[in-house]
Amino acid sequence: MQDLIRKLLAELGEDPEREGLLQTPKRVEKALTFLTSGYDANIDEVLNDALFTVDYNEMVIVKDIDFYSLCEHHLLPFFGKCHIAYIPATKVIGLSKIPRLVDVFSRRLQIQERLTSQIADTIREKIAPLGVAVVVEATHLCMSMRGVEKQNSFAVTSAMHGAFRNNARTRMEFLELIKLRSAAPAQLDSMPAGFACIGQD
Numbered sequence: 693m694q695d696l697i698r699k700l701l702a703e704l705g706e707d708p709e710r711e712g713l714l715q716t717p718k719r720v721e722k723a724l725t726f727l728t729s730g731y732d733a734n735i736d737e738v739l740n741d742a743l744f745t746v747d748y749n750e751m752v753i754v755k756d757i758d759f760y761s762l763c764e765h766h767l768l769p770f771f772g773k774c775h776i777a778y779i780p781a782t783k784v785i786g787l788s789k790i791p792r793l794v795d796v797f798s799r800r801l802q803i804q805e806r807l808t809s810q811i812a813d814t815i816r817e818k819i820a821p822l823g824v825a826v827v828v829e830a831t832h833l834c835m836s837m838r839g840v841e842k843q844n845s846f847a848v849t850s851a852m853h854g855a856f857r858n859n860a861r862t863r864m865e866f867l868e869l870i871k872l873r874s875a876a877p878a879q880l881d882s883m884p885a886g887f888a889c890i891g892q893d
């Protein structure tokens with residue numbers, strides 16, 4: 693990878709041999725390897741020993757989980773907060789494992805919509821809850837840095853299943869509890885697909 697980074701620097705009009713850039717290929721390789729380490733993570737290992745059988749049917753919420761990801765269209769960061777809720781049927785996930793789950797899917801080349809649905813789908817698969825809701829709020833540097841569609845550089849995506857999809861009251865309770873920064877909860881129902889960076893330019 694370091695050779696490619698050196699070529700990229702030259703292609704950008706830089707001199708890869710100048711002092712400030714000598715270590716850059718090594719650093720970029722290290723950074724990119726970390727930022728895409730989610731590909732190597734095994735979900736079952738991440739959740740290992742942290743699925744518990746319980747007699748509890750109230751909403752479990754973990755909100756304001758910070759995440760950092762790379763948009764697959766521009767390889768630029770998008771980052772923000774992820775909020776997750778579910779209603780257990782028979783099992784819960786250890787609370788500390790939920791941010792790890794977000795890391796696994798955000799440390800890949802992503803689009804915000806897929807990140808949102810992968811987190812929700814994994815929780816469904818692993819503990820079959822009565823309902824699961826995931827809301828992701830993110831700023832996309834590919835939009836804000838390039839000055840395109842500035843007003844949309846902050847995007848909200850959501851995935852609602854089971855009780856959160858079927859029961860407006862449950863959904864509203866969740867949305868009220870996470871109190872989105874920029875989007876009124878009602879907007880989530882009518883949010884168009886492809887709201888986040890869709891890479892047309």
Ligand SMILES: [Zn+2]
Nearest residue numbers: 763766834889
């Ligand atoms: Zn992008």
